[in-house]
Amino acid sequence: MRSRKPLALFAAAALALAGCSGGGGDASAEGPVTLTWWHNRTTEPMKSKWQQIADDFHKTHPNTSFTIEPLQNEQFQTKVPLALQGNTPPDLFQQWGGGALADQLKSGKIADITQASSGWIGPLAKNADGWKVGGKQYGAPYLMHAVGFWYRKDLFASAGITSTPTTLDELNAAVAKLKTAGVVPIALGGKDRWPDAFYWAYFAVRQCSVDTLKKAVEKTELTDPCFLKAGENLKSFLDTKPFQDGFVGTPAQQGAGSSAGLVANGKAAMELQGDWDPDVMQALTEDKELGSKIGWFPFPSVPGGQGDPSVLLGGGDGFSCTTRAAKACAEFLGHLVSDDVQKILAETNSGLPVTPAGVAALKSEPHKQIAEAMTKASHLQFYFDTAFPTKVGQALNDTIANFFAGQGGPDTIVKSVSEAAAGNK
Amino acid sequence: MMSAAITTRPPTAPVPHAPAAGGTRRRSRLRQRLELAFLLTPALLLFTGFVLVPIGVAAYYSLYSWNGFGPLTDFVGLGNYVEAFSGDVFQSAIGHNLIIATLSIVVQLPLSIGLALLLNRKLRGRTFLRMVVFAPYVLSEAVTAVIWLLMLQPGGFVDEILRGVGLGGLVQLWLADQSLVLYTLFLVITWKYIGFGVILLLAGLQGVPPELREAAALDGATAWQTTRHVVLPLLGPTIRIWVFLSVIGSLQLFDLVWIMTLGGPANASTTMATYLVDHGFKRYEFGFGSAVAVILFIICFLFALLYQRFALRRDTQGALTGVR
Structure with missing residues (x-):
């Protein structure tokens, strides 16, 4: 009976049946x-x-x-x-x-x-x-699991980038160099929404102190001004157009045209993704040497941020x-x-x-x-969509994805959390 | 309506004579009832258990704010419905469904009729062509969606083909452009479902008696006149059924959109069904999700009723409606 498919109806029926049979076992x-x-x-x-x-x-x-x-x-x-x-x-x-x-x-x-x-x-x-x-x-x-930048060493080298970026300015400089070299600097799987949320989350993590982050999760609110500032920093970063064309329609992990596929096939130089990304990439390319071509660096520090640069998402x-x-x-x-x-x-x-x-x-x-x-x-x-109650986390992800698609501003993102927490849809 | 067909059946003609026959009649009546009970009970039970009860349960859930865990305690009345209808995203989702439904009728119907008329003529490789047109319909919607998702990526198969034939100027961000994505999805839907319409209409064309065409030809009607005034009117029932299926399908559109765009970017391709999953299931808002499901059900149900009452009345007379 435990292998049943948990359709609502069966769940209800099971409830009734179990009521008659007296249930089984105890801790x-x-x-x-x-x-x-x-x-x-x-x-x-x-x-x-x-x-x-x-x-x-x-x-x-x-x-x-x-x-x-x-x-x-x-x-x-x-x-x-x-x-x-x-x-x-x-x-x-x-x-x-x-x-x-x-x-x-x-x-x-x-x-x-x-x-x-x-x-x-x-x-x-x-x-x-x-x-x-x-x-x-x-x-x-x-x-x-932890999120950070996966990058292609070969594309970094040919664009003349000698060390991995440790500050936002260095990251912006790397983006510019890669563009000059004719490579997509960063691939992003915006269709799936959660990859967008990594960016906002990291800008928040770099902007806000650890205490502020803990308090925000505990209270399910983003009232500290650092979260607004994080959105503004993200906006400036998006304005540098670091992603591939049409990234809002790109899947994260399906096919060679996905964000992982673009990096795996040398079409893009970086991707902000979880530690699982190399496996995903390997499945999307014929290149058996991929493992030796990619490296990892943590999300760079943001100037003026209160966040500890060692913190990982x-x-x-x-x-x-x-x-x-x-x-x-x-x-x-x-x-x-x-x-x-x-x-x-x-x-x-x-x-x-x-x-x-x-x-x-x-x-x-x-x-x-x-x-x-x-x-x-x-x-x-923790990823904010997991840390927050589910309805709040999903609302936040959706709002961030809309922001990446050009709708709403840094304040909309902050507001989405309080509104979802208050029960608005 | 099913039961109406049975209960309004003309009563057995009264037997005016032979009182001895009374017992036989009663027995045969009883037999008839037993037969009915025997044949209908399983279907009725299944229908009640798997269709009516879940609808009722969904309607009940929809009155609560409920995250799926624990008992239903937070009664909100029609609050979920008000919230759904007042939300921009759901409003635009309804709009998207209506656009798809309208486009289906305006674009797919003439296309299906044209292809069906063409494939009904004797021409070389007709069977092969029919197969080609019908093939996409055989694919599952999920497979179709994944294939097209990959082909429509920037620089993907579609873009390369367009550039290859010198139409590089037409290349678009098919799935990323918010003003275009819904129409891109419509093209994929058309690709997938056109075969179904064609097959349905081809079957309808088989029912057009050749004598009528001959008679029209003898009377000096042109090919166009024959098609317009003889063939199309006789295709009426098929066309009306196709419109019905197409509109219902458009209202329930889910798989393809979910896999290709998740309703994005920025809700530009959200449908009622993707909204339901997104805001109901993914957010653990099962009460709200149920309300959206009930709305979707009512819209489909109303359409089905009205369409049957007014458009399909002649076609289904006697089968679905009571005999007068």
Whole structure:
């Protein structure tokens, strides 16, 4: 029954049925449990890695078995609410933390694993913060992500750029040089909207102090003038026209004409993207040497900004447990952040390990560099669409995307957050 | 209306004689009822469970501000509806659906009729041409959308073809230009669905008796006159059904837009359905999303009712309407 498709109707029917059958299991059960696991790795190599990790865990913990259901990433946003509304949600499911997690808590079905995780959460340090709500741990990450500039070393060299930009002025100078060299300076997948939001977020992160950022997320408001200033800086940056023609219609990851494809095929020199970008790019080009041609640098500092230039924008992949089998589930989450598993994950290059032992096992140069930046960062700013409650985060993304398409101004962006938080559509 | 067809069926003629037949009649009536119950119950149950109940549930949700978690507590009455209708984005979404529907009728219909008339003539490679016209319809909408998304990128396949044949001046930012994107999408929709219209009309043309054309020809009618005054009127029922399907399809337009533009840039190609997913599902505003769904349903339903009542009345007489 747990493998049902969570259509609203079935959810309602299941609710009624479960009411008759009295429900099953409770958190303290010590007997054998089968964990239903929804994860978002539908492609190799991670799909079989998860299966392997689950099988290994079952060998050492014979009382815990798994029913694994890989789901497309995009399905989570509709399936999880419906499943949590029903009586048989998955025991373990993909969780990005932040505001969406806080929303989901209202279902009363997400397990508080503060106690259960106390034995293993230590090495994760600040990485685990995104899965905390009100000081309690409601899940844990297994891989972190960070956004920065991916660039082509060959195009930088031929445009006469000798070092990666560390300030906004240097970035602007690099953009100008690349234009002169006849290369698109920066590729942007504006059709998908979220890549636009990276820019606004980074301008805000560089403009506002860490305290201001934390307070803004806590209160779901962008009232500090630094957020307005961030929008103005972004406007000036957009005015330099650093992107390819028609970027508002460009997909981020589909085909050679996508923003990742443009960089992969040498048509554009940079892209502000997550640590996952090299894999995406490699799939979009015939060039087997791509890995050696691209490098990474963090978003440059902005003159006059109060922000700490070490702060990274990012997020992470984690899991939450539901209450039915919380104990076994939390134990498994602990296994995922163990040195052995973190080393396995490090080799897949599909994110940044959450523990120092995992980070030490990274092989790819840029990923080592990102992990180091992450360790040094005084704060990891969650993507705002994740940090804020979902409706606010999506409204913010949409408003930023409109801004990139020439509609609205820096004040519209700031206002979209307070309006969405107040319940306006 | 389905039930109307049954209940208004002319009653069995009264049997004036042979009182002994009364028992038989009652028994056959009972049998008839049992048969009806047996045949209709599964369909009715499914229809109720999968169509009527969800509509009712959506209507119920639409009265609440609800993010999908926890119980429905925040009753807002018709607030969600007011909010939807007063929003610029939803207003323009309705406008976009209407533009697509109008363009479908104004552009696709004449095109379909022309192609159907052409492909109905005896010409070399007719089967092949029919297949070519129909092929895009076989593709799923998602596949179509991805193919065209890739081909319409700046410097992509479409631009290269245009430049290759010396029409480089026509190259546009097909999906990035806010004043153009909706029409670009319409072109793709036309490419995909023209085959369906052509096949439908070709089937309609099979129903035009050749004797009528011959008679018209004998009376000295030109080819145009025959087409205009004999063939087209006889195609009427087919055309009316096509218009119906086309308008409903235009009102529900989703997959293609969602994959190609997500309703952007800056909402320039938002439709009611993409608005529903964007503002309902993606934002966890399930109450508001339900309100939008109900609005979309009512618009489609009203159109369907009015169209059936006024345009399709003759075509469906006896099948959908009661017998007078």
